[in-house]
């Protein structure tokens with residue numbers, strides 16, 4: 001063993017010291033979950049824009065720690081916080097590549113929440129709609145010409161589920177311009193600081209400048225707009241979501 005080779009026992013003692021400090025901080029953070037719940041009052045435990053703006057700031061401050069690791073660790077911490085705060089369940093559509101879908105859900109929502117799985121997107125969406133604190137994880141609206149993944153039209157003008165919004169993209173980190181899956185819930189849209197607004201348009205309506213076409217289904221088109229835009233709804237258009245930009249983009 002050369003003089004530069006660290007002694008394994010010494011290194012392990014250092015790891016023990018760091019882990020003991022982490023454990024104390026985690027307990028302190030969990031303790032705060034009870035307080036934040038009381039401070040929020042009422043319904044709607046899940047606050048996706050706060051989650052993504054917070055993780056984005058942490059990832060910026062992290063320097064040597066990769067953004068994906070920051071995101072995964074805080075997904076677990078926030079998952080524990082959400083589970084401690086109240087009855088929030090995930091309704092996950094397992095259409096397509098089941099294993100990839102499952103790991104996307106774990107990376108974004110951690111392991112502490114109850115998860116129900118469904119063979120179809122429409123079943124997961126219906127279960128979320130029926131439950132106040134439910135969150136559905138669904139395949140992203142498909143880019144044209146693959147208009148088969150058309151569940152998002154139910155959130156659009158005249159749709160049956162107008163109260164629901166698209167609130168988060170999965171994965172949370174990376175360079176993808178459009179997410180692989182999205183999370184939907186009955187939560188009011190609020191900016192995370194770096195967002196794209198999702199506008200559902202029926203028939204041919206006038207479009208704001210810079211709108212990017214993301215999906216098409218029958219008479220409905222889904223566009224994204226850079227930034228957070230609180231556009232008024234009309235019989236032919238409606239803002240159906242706000243996607244925080246992927247962290248690391």
Ligand SMILES: O=C(O)C(=O)C[C@]1(C(=O)O)C=C[C@@H](O)C=C1
Pocket residue numbers: 036037040045046047048050051054077078081082
């Ligand atoms: O800030 C809140 O509203 C919280 O409930 C705390 C917290 C967190 O653990 O940081 C947990 C869940 C929310 O979705 C967002 C953030």
